[in-house]
Amino acid sequence: MVVFMDIVNYLRPKYVLMENVVDILKFADGFLGRYALSRLVAMNYQARLGMMVAGCYGLPQFRMRAFIWGALPSMVLPKFPLPTHDVIKPGLVPNAFSRCLVAYEETANKHLRKALVLEDAISDLPEVQNHQPNDVMEYDSDPKTEFQRYIRLSSRDMKGYSFEDATPKKGQLFDHQPLQLNNDDYERVQQIPEKKGANFRDLKGVRVGAKNTVEFNPNIPRALLSSGKPLVPDYAMSFIKGKSSKPFRRLWWDETVPTVVTRAEPHNQAILHPTQHRVLTVRENARLQGFPDYYRLFGPVKEKYIQVGNAVAVPVARALGYSLGQALRGEFVGDQPLFKLPESFSCMGQAAATGSSVGVVEA
Template structure:
């Protein structure tokens, strides 16, 4: 190894260490490799430390890499690169592969823009108190900063240029923005990279194929790399997120990549790009690629004005509840929104369960409740839009009246020939049209658009469902129905819905399903509702989307379904974040961890998750890969959580009932003993955020009735001891073996009920239960 070569740059007395001529590779969050035969210079970079959290429920985990902080402005500290000072073999006058050129940044300005680089050699900046390597906590100290560099003697880089960076052999180059160029106090030349990520390198992983290959996502993670790691300059266009997908393709200029979102690892967040500021590029600021800085601020202003105008226009925010059941999710959302001063109302609801729909309609008479599948609902929405266009109630560039004539099924000549035959039978006159649906209400195997018809001079029992094709002779009645429905918004059109919420069922990933499709869960018919949910979002284009599901969507098949849902919303130009919340951490007497996926249009602010309020008894396991998606407090943050709730806190005030209780309503026999019991007794009009419309009424207890057992089973249940986990194994005559299987106890005489039947039936032993 030769002596360190000294090279003067532009007349300055700067000592610069030349780089190895062999290729140097860097890896974001991984290791940098040197391919030189001698291996004289090796660099190792530790994985970025993750901002850990304090949660009411703990889980065993390992450190996870982080790409950036949250929207509050806090950013994760980038990982540090440890470089060995390089020596140069051969002539000292040999030209370097990489060098900083031009005049250095004035010392005063450099210290103002990058103060941590000029703290002195003896000072170190701690970036993570959890770091096991003390060298990782040292910020490289600079001798001077530059704004230009030359690599390979031919490529000139300017500060804030976008560039390709060397990666591992056989891998695509990394993509970065150069946000800093400096010479270290030991003479080593560095640039600071702020990284862009391809879709496949984000949480989407193999679902990244759903995203355009030229679309990249900016991050807030930065780290320092040797200057000779730069490969080539790039053109990365900044594109507005708030445009139609097809329009976006047309407006993308000639470029290597385009970027329209910022990617943050906490909660797997994809959000609007921040405004660019090239004049104050300290380590706490982010930059984006654009030709005009002012255009960013103008676009943001336009977004805010559009959102404000929409809010002023609508005094009420509308919500569509998909897979609604009895409406618990939408009811909770509306209550919370009303407490925050937002008038949110469930305008439409859809569910396949008849009784759930009846319950929702009873409690929310103002809601249009549809008892049908989500697929039929989507098909109905599309047909409804075509009808509105047909009767000139709606203008659409994609749906022309000439292309949609549902009443013309034969040539006019054929109609004239058959006119006499048509009048020979009975003629029924339509009095009015009552409802509309898509499907097969007559159970004849003929799916399509149908209308519920009230016939003139006939009663309610004679109402029938008729297909659209048979309504040609009553177009006036049809037009009247569509006009009334359009004005009252019995069905939403694109742009009518502000919020869509729902929990699409995914029974195909249930642990009870022994034949789960691990390769492609979407091919399973039981999981297709997730795809239907996203198709409805794509069609209606709501401002906000909130999807809830079980934790298995991020556990099963490497989180395939969770990644699919997130990538689909990104594909539709929604800002996205995904969090996991436990019901017990918010004051319920059960753990019940669920995944919540937020989506927001670019014109809106992506909502945050509420932080836990209660301690909780932990159940189940949190997936390690998605641990940063757990909603919790930051590590070190002191917080006083309320005491965890147990089952007794929820039901201790309930009166005792027997097997033969038949009352649907009864009085409480004691006052509420906990805050939860007090809250659960409240009537709808007494809920926080509600406006009372009636005088306070007495609190009654409803449906406090057990399932009535027959006499024999009731006598058996009474024999079960009152202890945790007790069952038939605790009855006399049952022997539990060492292998935990059961058999008759020969030393105990068999016990019989009053009816003569055995207390323990033989069928329980035939299963050889364990």
């Protein structure tokens, strides 16, 4: 963060936009976030902090991130776009910065669209195996949801994009590949039931004791894999002192995914497909981030996951870009830190929110 702010001080751009995980507002009582704001103010920039939830802009993942706008005194400071989808969940906001959450007031007359879930995003994709070496394949069904119809559009048909040379041939699907599990993990995943909430706790020999803590059942011999290693690994039992259900957990169709990560390993996170014995593919993760299907990634599969997981979710980026454009044109008036996206602003082919009241974000 020091280097980032030093670069801003050297270049003196008209606008600054910084993104980071919300841990910068949790660690050491929010020291890192306060430092970033203070550096901008010390450099004579206007500054505004907001926490945005990706799911609030038409994605089936929660993904809360912190954003900081900066603008020179001669420029209009961009505002944060209000949500279009009803995804906000209580209890996930750093208390010291709770007024910085980009959201409607609880009493506002908001008309938000229903939150998207995993099924909305990936239910049309072909079934693939744990080992899937082909980075190009064919769709085997028509889109089933509004989200899928939008995400499968060509760059020519998708409003706001113009990468014509990236448009795949009709019917081509890129990067629908999972990170291949090793033999032991694949054998474990095959024994995870295909049901909502299933995880390593459903494996033979595990029971849940007091205070939701897992323990081995002393009446059942410890099950072994074909390799001779334990079916239930010790690291799963000890993760977060035995209180976590994330290791080898299946996602489910009616869930909003917590966040897309850079590592596609099931050891300490929920990343298994609901009904297939594998982790989510690169393409499935890309869809959760809002990347159109015509985007094609390059490099080893592990690097593709990193590229997707590190990105700002596309609908969030579009909404922030719209805000920057409005500020640059001098369209914003008043001191309110939030604004409504217009009806014509279409992401995933869905209408923007029509609520009339605004919430509060500290400047």
